[in-house]
């Protein structure tokens with residue numbers, strides 16, 4: 345029997361989120377170390393100065409060490425913020441130690457909207473994206489909002505490259521993809 349694609353995608357989301365939450369503190373630590381090293385290497389190779397990241401939750405690899413490292417190197421870090429009017433879209437705001445943070449409608453911590461801190465997406469060098477599941481082709485399944493699919497549209501014609509960060513347990517053989525899904529340029533596995 346053919347299971348509808350939406351249902352397949354929901355099942356994968358549930359399964360992978362569960363295995364991610366089951367990772368031990370030590371596994372999480374090692375993954376963070378691995379992915380931080382790989383990300384710093386990539387940033388150096390590309391001479392990237394403007395990096396979009398995200399604050400981890402739900403068992404995602406922690407981005408804390410990476411962000412602290414970038415701050416030390418005086419490389420600018422930006423975080424996604426829900427667009428106030430344009431539904432389903434993201435803005436990227438500069439993230440510093442002094443940035444006032446708020447909880448958005450999804451319960452996710454984000455910088456408080458301040459137009460002077462908005463950085464044009466097309467000027468970013470790398471957008472690191474969270475993801476729930478991925479496959480070898482670089483296909484990406486997120487939490488289901490389509491936020492990154494909108495952000496990454498036609499990225500090949502833009503300046504930035506989209507790079508996913510993931511635990512090995514988030515890989516699946518082949519993701520059931522939809523026409524609007526945007527594959528990633530690269531995925532760093534922790």
Ligand SMILES: Nc1ncnc2c1ncn2[C@@H]1O[C@H](COP(=O)(O)OP(=O)(O)OP(=O)(O)O)[C@@H](O)[C@H]1O
Pocket residue numbers: 484485486487488489490491492493494497522524525
């Ligand atoms: N470029 C787009 N324009 C309009 N709607 C879109 C676009 N991209 C995705 N969507 C819509 O967003 C919804 C969720 O998409 P999807 O299930 O692929 O989310 P996701 O990739 O898991 O989430 P996210 O990108 O936030 O991590 C879908 O209903 C889809 O129609």
Ligand SMILES: [Mg+2]
Pocket residue numbers: 484485486490493524525526
């Ligand atoms: Mg998608």
